[in-house]
Amino acid sequence: MTLLSSVSEQHLANNPLDIVEEIVTANEWLFDRANDDEMIVELAGRWCHYRMYFVWQREVGALQFSCQFDMRVPEGKRTDVNDLLSMLNSRLWLGHFDLETQQNSPLFRYTVLTRSDRMPGVEMLEDLVEIALTECERFYPAFQFVMWGGKRPSEALAAAMIDTAGQA
Numbered sequence: 457m458t459l460l461s462s463v464s465e466q467h468l469a470n471n472p473l474d475i476v477e478e479i480v481t482a483n484e485w486l487f488d489r490a491n492d493d494e495m496i497v498e499l500a501g502r503w504c505h506y507r508m509y510f511v512w513q514r515e516v517g518a519l520q521f522s523c524q525f526d527m528r529v530p531e532g533k534r535t536d537v538n539d540l541l542s543m544l545n546s547r548l549w550l551g552h553f554d555l556e557t558q559q560n561s562p563l564f565r566y567t568v569l570t571r572s573d574r575m576p577g578v579e580m581l582e583d584l585v586e587i588a589l590t591e592c593e594r595f596y597p598a599f600q601f602v603m604w605g606g607k608r609p610s611e612a613l614a615a616a617m618i619d620t621a622g623q624a
Contacts, residue, residue, distance in 0.1 A: 472519050472568075472576050473512050479582055501589065503596040508585070517570040523588040524556060524563040525596065533603045537562070540602050540609035544595055550587055553595070562599055564588045 473495050480487045480497050487497040497508040505526040512519050529537045537555065541562070545552045551566035566584060568576050576584075594616065601612035 470575075471512060472570070472581060473510055475576070475578055475581050476510050476585075479578070479585060501596075502593050503600075506589070506592060508588070519568045519570065519576060520565070521567070521584060521588065522554075522563045522565045523592050524559075524561055525592065525599065527561060527599065527603075529555065529560045529562065529599075530603060531560075534560070536602050536609055537599065540598060540612060543609055543613050544598070548591065551591070553591075564592050 471492060473489070473493065476495060476497075477487070477489060480495075483499075485497050485499040487495055489495045493512040493514065495508075495510040497510070499506055499508070507524045507526070509522045509524070510519065511521075534555075541553045541555060551564055554563055554565050555561070556563050566588065568580070568584065570576060596616075598609075598612040598616035601607040601615055602609055605612070607615070
């Protein structure tokens with residue numbers, strides 16, 4: 457991910473999506489900003505494509521962010537995926553995994569609360585995006601193991617948590 461820490465935060469401090477737009481542009485990711493308070497970003501990960509949603513709620517000073525997988529959970533696997541989500545969430549320090557109900561698709565979600573004098577800066581927003589992508593990439597195989605590999609959620613999580621050394 458391209459870092460923008462040198463970007464002047466002074467002129468971007470009124471709306472955190474202005475900073476997110478700078479990050480997205482620097483990384484050459486496709487995005488659409490329908491209005492000042494919403495942004496959709498499309499990008500290719502190692503395992504699948506992701507769709508990131510950013511929503512800035514001025515009234516409450518909150519930036520909601522989600523990173524949705526490009527996969528659909530088969531109806532017959534929904535209970536196992538919900539069990540997996542619970543196991544995954546117990547391992548996270550920030551954010552949580554959820555199942556988007558309309559599209560039946562896993563996503564990572566996080567909300568940043570701000571105060572008028574403490575808007576999230578470039579480094580914080582870069583970290584947010586990087587953490588979300590890292591967690592999605594790390595646990596993508598667990599979803600595949602449950603949905604298509606016939607593994608129980610605990611087996612899928614154990615397999616996804618194995619860190620490999622070196623390269624083949």
